[in-house]
Amino acid sequence: MHHFYNQSEHLVSELLEGLAMSTHVTLSDHRDARIVMRSDWHPEREGRQQVALISGGGSGHEPTHAGFVGRGMLTAAVAGDVFASPGVEAILAGIRACCGAAGCLLIIKNYTGDRLNFGLAAERAREEGFQVETVIVADDVALPDTPQPRGLAGTLLVHKMAGSCAERGDDLGTVHQAARVMASRVRSMGMALSSATLPGQEASSRKTPELGLGIHNEPGVRQVNPDSADDAVMQVLEALGRPDNGPWVAMLNNLGGCAPQEMQILKRACLEQLGLSNVALMMGPAALMTSLDMHGFSITLAPADEATLEALLAPVEAPAWPTPQKVHEIETFSPRFSQRPSPGEGRHDETRGHLIAHLATTLKDSEKALDELDAKVGDGDAGATFAAGARAVLKALDEGQLSTGEDARLASELGHLFATAMGGSSGVLLSILMTSAAQRLEDDADWADALQAGIERMQHYGGAQQGDRTMLDAMIPAIETLTDGQSLEAAAKAARSGADETASMRKAGAGRSSLVPEQALEGVVDPGAEAVARLFEALADRNSHR
Known part of the structure; x- marks a missing residue:
């Protein structure tokens, strides 16, 4: 037909x-x-x-x-x-x-x-x-x-x-x-x-x-x-x-x-x-x-x-008659783009900077492992995407462009960084997470509550829920553990457990994995959840050695 x-x-x-x-x-x-x-x-x-x-x-x-x-x-x-x-x-x-x-x-x-x-x-x-x-x-x-x-x-x-x-x-x-x-x-x-194709006939061979x-x-x-x-x-x-x-x-x-x-x-x-x-x-x-x-x-x-x-x-009621248009020169206006302070203008905290560098290095070093996981359930670039964000963070630290001593400003700067440095939906989702968290931190919320608010905005715009086989399966239980007043070590265990559970989820509710046959998902940890679990494990390890 x-x-x-x-x-x-x-x-x-x-x-x-x-x-x-x-x-x-x-x-x-x-x-x-x-x-x-x-x-x-x-x-x-x-x-x-x-x-x-x-x-x-x-x-x-x-x-x-x-x-x-x-x-x-x-x-x-x-x-x-x-x-x-x-x-x-x-x-x-x-x-x-x-x-x-x-x-x-x-x-x-x-x-x-x-x-x-x-x-x-x-x-x-x-x-x-x-x-x-x-x-x-x-x-x-x-x-x-x-x-x-x-x-x-x-x-x-x-x-x-x-x-x-x-x-x-x-x-x-x-x-x-x-x-x-x-x-x-x-x-x-x-x-x-x-040329035209007459009803009931083959398409014309005249294509010039x-x-x-x-x-x-x-x-x-x-x-x-x-x-x-x-x-x-x-x-x-x-x-x-x-x-x-x-x-x-x-x-x-x-x-x-x-x-x-x-x-x-x-x-x-x-x-x-x-x-x-x-x-x-x-x-x-x-x-x-x-x-x-x-x-x-x-x-x-x-x-x-x-x-x-x-x-x-003159007025007309024929259904196909187009409204005549008077032509004119194109009118333009100048849009307003985001105006934000130059990155890194806030206070700096050396200890916080070292911690962020440790987390970014963990993601950068995980590039190959995450890509291998993603190759089984997606397009094989999850590790490269997270590594790109990690390298951008390390570069910003080296150039003094992260306000490591001011929570709200730091979260906002990270949000802008993820949006520009990371490809695909992951960068946008993490940017939403940090941008929303920055607003809560401005109101003197702690990091756990701020990240909880950011997760809610991620779910609102991204549409994924816990159990949909995404990074949220590790992120949500980890943040909930922290908001309950438990330790970073407990949060890391919750993140790892959530990530490992994705290997038994045979249907993805969001992301590229949702287009993959169920049998291809079995036994494979979601790469986004794995990245989050590795971040929390690195954070807990750093905290235990202070």
Whole structure:
């Protein structure tokens, strides 16, 4: 399965049903006429005073055309099969459903099937007494010498111009003339890195980027090889004639397969190359007239005169119409970064410094053993991570950058050090531990209570609990022993017991070990818990030899 379709023969009906389930449209109930019409429209009511607007064509270009049915745009859309014009009878049925005394305008993309089928439907409707006019949109500039340029995304600007005029009550002649003028002024050009995949068929083998692809998988005017998004936009704008005498309305259309990130980067390039002062309104980026999953984009330009801006900014209720955006220079602000005293400016305690150096050396010397444990249950770098923090501590001691004689300042300095010197989540968790502990030490708490508070914050942000096979399995029992008033020796034993118990835990609740099969964990001590146990053992040993 490569696309989220059901049976390909039901694709058009199902996509229209999906649209109709959450928008104000009504669907025809006959399979031979897939008509989407405004649910608030009746030809003998609204149609007596307001011109009806009908468009349509082959499906596969969603949200065009049904997504633009709504007050202020189309009255109805007639959908054909994928990349195939609807039949004459379906179009004629759409005219009969919408057209009242005010008449209707058919907006037709310049493809042979659409021209012929919509044209014949218009003639037969006139024969039946309906007032019908047509406008053909041919905005594609990829083939300048062709007598029949294709209709592309610029068709949507014609929909909006006609819809604005119709909504304010202009007569059929006025609406028709406004649509013709807009159709004559819009121009579009697209580029795609690959062609579309038709439902139920294998992906196309055509993978070479092309400029000027048609929206029905027609080959482009030439193969291209853009080396960046900026280059791609430059080539498209050059094909559009490198317009520089704005202001313009610019519309950036996703042909179906571009990621949102790509579209924003393309928008940036488009605005920079056109010049912000040359763009009065930006439409998109958005998927407006797609070609199934084609990985490409198109740019449409139209002169931004007063009538065009008024029409594009007029209220609209069509679900797929993007809100026009006025462009401007980027506004910036200067963020505030952390301001903290220079490390080591507090008091120094030589004895405390020697103790910290002893603990850091213990971790540094344990690098290989901890890495070997981690290689069995993780990615094999736990020892290197703790050793990196230990080396940073030793370096800070040598340079006098730890305030060893002031508890709160020391804890804060260690917190900053761990955050910058240690990689992965361990450094961040230990930084949270020490930063939170520093706040409690400021309030004259002792180290045991301060570390207990730090553990609670570690659990809050990290999500691990005792028994989840992490460093907390050694840290929590050790700190609880100290807060109960027991000795460092008792705390070291509690830490060792907690670490050893992780070897019998066959399921990890957090960390990389949580992704390891249960059988691989059995008998292996968690490296983080082992590191904590070794720290407390070194601390107790040092204390016993004082």
